[in-house]
Amino acid sequence: GTNDWSVRVSGSQEYLRERTLRFQKQILRMRGLAGKSQVVVVVVPEKDYLIDRLFRKSGRYAAISAEMNFLAEQFRAASIPFVFHNAIDGLEKYQSESDFSYPDSHLPGRNYVHIFATMLVALGFDWGQVQDCVSLTPFPQYMDLVGKLSGVPETPNSMAEPDVTGSDVALVGGNEALQSPLGATWQRYRNATPRIDKSVLLLGDSHSSILRNRKLNYLCSNIFSETEFHWDPCGVRGSDLIYDSDVVILEISQRFIF
Secondary structure: OOOOHHHHOOOOHHHHHHHHHHHHHHHHHHHHHOOOOEEEEEEEOOHHHHHHHHHHOOOOOHHHHHHHHHHHHHHHHOOOOEEOHHHOOOHHHOOOHHHHOOOOOOOOHHHHHHHHHHHHHHOOOOHHHOHHHEEEEEEEEOOOOHHHOOOOOOOOEEEEEEEEOOOOEEEEEEOOOOOOOHHHOEEEEEEOOOOEEEEEEEEEOOOOOOHHHOOHHHHHHHHEEEEEEEEOHHHOOOOOOOOOOOEEEEEEEHHHHO
């Protein structure tokens, strides 16, 4: 991935804590801007972190894990739902390391469904009223690490991605495609047949992405009555895009905290 993640995991305790505190400060600022809206923080783990935590257990990420534990404690004290550990723990019971062995930095589709379900529960919604319309269906996907790995063909892989039935979703704002720069990307979708009649503001990155990429934005747009997505992970770009949405989802890739 970007952001020198492979180097930063070995950063000093002082460096890591400074980055953690900066992220905590940003979330508390966004919580204040959100007013009466429900707020949930979603940190999507890096694949290498997840693999080591669940399968290899080398201890290489011990310092990062300590910071993630610290964040969990701080957000618990501030009554801010935090989705990270509860979207990782126990995955080894139904996934293996080989499930993550493909040339892309993103997680398998089933993990986004799991993160989404965990997020709904953290917000007090009933996953049971949603579960029956969410499945995994193979779709061709181009891998984002192909250009960085030698000997990997530039052809799409068939990947099992989230697929929601029974929704009636229409784009009512923004653009269907990614924009350049990515920070200019935003979309607003209305769903005429929502399972949860609430509006959502989603501030995230590629783990949320545009609707057609079938990540968290896709799931939100097909379940909630209205979803507005901005490529602005946890509001770090300083755009302060807080409206009167019922729910504000602050999503970010783990590596961008550090």
